[in-house]
């Protein structure tokens with residue numbers, strides 16, 4: 001700190017019975033915090049220790065003393081090393097890897113940018129001396145003779161730091177500080193004067209100056225003051241880039257990529273789940289006057305992580321918002337916005353804490369539930385599910401070695417053959433990510449650990465193959481033979497997407513005597529009901545061409561049932577599957593259950609594009625579907641997937657529902673196809 005207490009006639013500090021003043025001195029608090037602590041300690045000294053106010057004051061002071069006001073870790077900005085860290089812990093994340101490295105590259109570039117300084121002094125000699133000294137330090141330096149000239153320069157250009165004389169004609173240093181804060185709030189100020197008094201110093205620091213130097217200037221102090229004022233520059237500029245938001249199903253590596261970013265930068269990592277957030281005050285803290293009041297979770301997190309520039313993962317951001325008191329989305333906006341978060345005020349602290357150096361990363365399973373203004377601030381990085389080949393690679397390189405080590409199965413390592421891993425992937429897991437896979441591998445390792453303890457290394461010497469894995473793990477949990485060859489009348493296989501990944505569903509339709517109603521059951525959202533109605537209307541209006549009796553609805557009810565779980569959100573894309581199930585029912589032609597469909601249906605029979613194509617095709621792969629039918633407008637998505645997944649099933653792209661019927665229905669082939 002460059003606040004010269006002895007020259008500024010500071011009052012003699014009172015005795016320090018609690019030891020807090022000494023702690024405060026050692027903590028090297030920012031001036032404003034030091035003042036708040038001192039005034040709280042003085043108040044405590046006048047209060048009886050048995051009174052509640054005393055312990056409220058004590059908690060407050062201890063909280064202020066425990067926060068990392070100045071503690072930062074230095075960033076490691078070696079991009080090559082960052083890539084090594086990433087590749088050393090992850091596989092199968094091509095696009096995500098590129099996006100993360102691009103983000104880090106822009107940080108490196110920002111950090112290498114030359115810092116710009118403005119010197120404002122009415123004495124030409126002082127100006128040119130300071131310019132000379134600071135230019136030799138490698139800064140880009142401009143000069144101005146008074147506040148007005150400085151404001152004119154500020155209108156054209158941004159400065160990282162302004163070193164200004166206090167007493168000047170035509171807008172002095174204090175007026176400049178006030179005017180400049182309005183147009184360039186991030187610029188740091190260092191005030192210099194020969195007439196230092198406690199009052200002006202305090203006023204300058206309160207107005208936002210970061211340092212206060214008195215004349216004659218000690219050059220060592222000046223260099224140090226500028227260096228420390230610029231310390232946060234790297235992070236602040238980088239933070240202007242959008243906040244990364246990792247979006248994808250569970251277990252695809254969002255958290256672990258966040259950790260890898262922290263490791264690559266040499267920063268500490270903190271993860272906070274927002275799923276259980278019930279009250280906005282949990283984030284921003286409660287006012288000190290409440291008994292048991294505490295700072296909000298953001299400030300508490302920084303206290304526990306011990307630095308003010310960690311990588312801070314805001315997990316499950318899409319889960320906040322419902323039944324929460326206050327407006328947490330607004331609070332999040334403030335926390336994430338670099339224009340505001342440099343002066344983030346927690347209700348308990350009642351003073352600004354600089355969050356601008358925190359590297360925030362958000363995660364979500366889907367973007368639909370994120371508030372619009374929040375989404376605007378975020379740069380979405382989509383994590384999609386893994387194919388079987390990618391899962392095998394991840395399991396072989398990372399999950400299995402980690403679990404073997406974790407279960408004490410070190411040398412001689414038991415051999416788990418790839419065929420065993422493939423069987424675990426196919427029969428013991430059904431997921432987009434690899435969390436379940438890791439759990440099953442851990443289960444296998446526990447069995448092996450027990451065998452080794454009971455029978456020694458010999459007992460686990462034989463390599464574990466596919467059958468060995470099945471013996472150890474017990475009966476298979478998932479059978480993917482649903483989409484097997486053959487077919488049923490009135491049942492069609494569909495592909496849907498939900499936040500937990502892609503899924504295969506079976507749409508069933510049946511007809512019985514009744515007054516002509518459409519009955520819908522299963523997990524149907526409103527959109528899905530509309531899809532069913534559209535499919536039925538299309539069939540009724542095209543009965544002739546589709547080979548359906550025109551009056552099939554008279555005297556009959558149609559019942560459509562969709563048994564699967566999380567599909568209510570992906571209603572439109574089930575339209576095509578419903579149409580196939582209905583035409584199958586009404587024509588008596590069985591629908592092939594190994595043909596999986598997804599497409600939105602229009603009233604005139606066009607097949608419209610759908611989302612989540614990668615997840616859907618991966619679900620079809622898992623479900624052993626022989627063929628996938630998708631809208632022609634999704635051709636680019638299919639092509640993109642073909643590049644990363646070798647064993648794609650054949651994909652038929654259709655423009656109209658009749659083309660899908662030709663592929664999916666057996667019997668009288670092509671009879672209903674118009675092309």
Ligand SMILES: Nc1ncnc2c1ncn2[C@@H]1O[C@H](COP(=O)(O)OP(=O)(O)OP(=O)(O)O)[C@@H](O)[C@H]1O
Pocket residue numbers: 089090091092093248249250251252253254255256257394398433434435438
């Ligand atoms: N591409 C990958 N390479 C290596 N390991 C991976 C990869 N993807 C996931 N993992 C591992 O899978 C496990 C689960 O990953 P993680 O916790 O990061 O998932 P997540 O996407 O954050 O899930 P959730 O949304 O449920 O929080 C971790 O042990 C992680 O290391």
